[in-house]
Amino acid sequence: xxxxxxxxxxxxxxxxxxxxxxxxxxxxxxxxxxxxxxxxxxxxxxxxxxxxxxxxxxxxxxxxxxxxxxxxxxxxxxxxxxxxxxxxxxxxxxxxxxxxxxxxxxxxxxxxxxxxxxxxxxxxxxxxxxxxxxxxxxxxxxxxxxxxxxxxxxxxxxxxxxxxxxxxxxxxxxxxxxxxxxxxxxxxxxxxxx
Numbered sequence: 001x002x003x004x005x006x007x008x009x010x011x012x013x014x015x016x017x018x019x020x021x022x023x024x025x026x027x028x029x030x031x032x033x034x035x036x037x038x039x040x041x042x043x044x045x046x047x048x049x050x051x052x053x054x055x056x057x058x059x060x061x062x063x064x065x066x067x068x069x070x071x072x073x074x075x076x077x078x079x080x081x082x083x084x085x086x087x088x089x090x091x092x093x094x095x096x097x098x099x100x101x102x103x104x105x106x107x108x109x110x111x112x113x114x115x116x117x118x119x120x121x122x123x124x125x126x127x128x129x130x131x132x133x134x135x136x137x138x139x140x141x142x143x144x145x146x147x148x149x150x151x152x153x154x155x156x157x158x159x160x161x162x163x164x165x166x167x168x169x170x171x172x173x174x175x176x177x178x179x180x181x182x183x184x185x186x187x188x189x190x191x192x193x194x
Contacts, residue, residue, distance in 0.1 A: 012040030015139040022059040022067050031055040031142060045147055049078040055142045066101035073145045083159035094145045103130035
């Protein structure tokens with residue numbers, strides 16, 4: 001992913017849902033991702049492949065104006081081991097629990113300190129996500145749950161560097177004995193004036 005703001009990122013696929021559909025009664029939705037969408041998702045998540053992705057979601061009314069999305073995301077992901085570069089295949093099954101409110105809702109209770117910074121309780125429940133218009137994109141929550149579950153540095157259980165990369169004699173002492181790039185600065189004092 002990039003350093004763009006969340007609203008500037010183009011998702012690899014989209015599943016819009018009109019909030020009014022769940023205004024009175026719960027709505028069940030299944031998301032299945034296939035073909036080109038899986039390829040784009042693999043690139044988006046920076047993995048070798050996503051061979052399957054599905055989600056079963058239940059959308060219910062929440063605080064009169066919003067909705068709550070609960071369910072499960074299932075995926076099969078292929079990554080390369082950071083040591084051996086061999087493929088690692090992983091099955092994921094991640095719970096989803098997200099709430100959404102219209103961006104202009106009075107129900108938002110954001111806590112802001114004197115400097116204008118948003119205060120977040122890391123142990124507390126997640127704040128609802130704001131949405132504009134009448135739709136939310138359920139793909140965003142599905143992709144987020146999968147992205148958070150993926151190990152950014154996957155490693156096979158018994159993976160070790162090949163012996164030609166590690167020299168037995170090149171232990172911690174040898175690393176300590178190497179001259180630091182800052183060694184030339186150790187005698188420097190007062191900006192060079194004497």
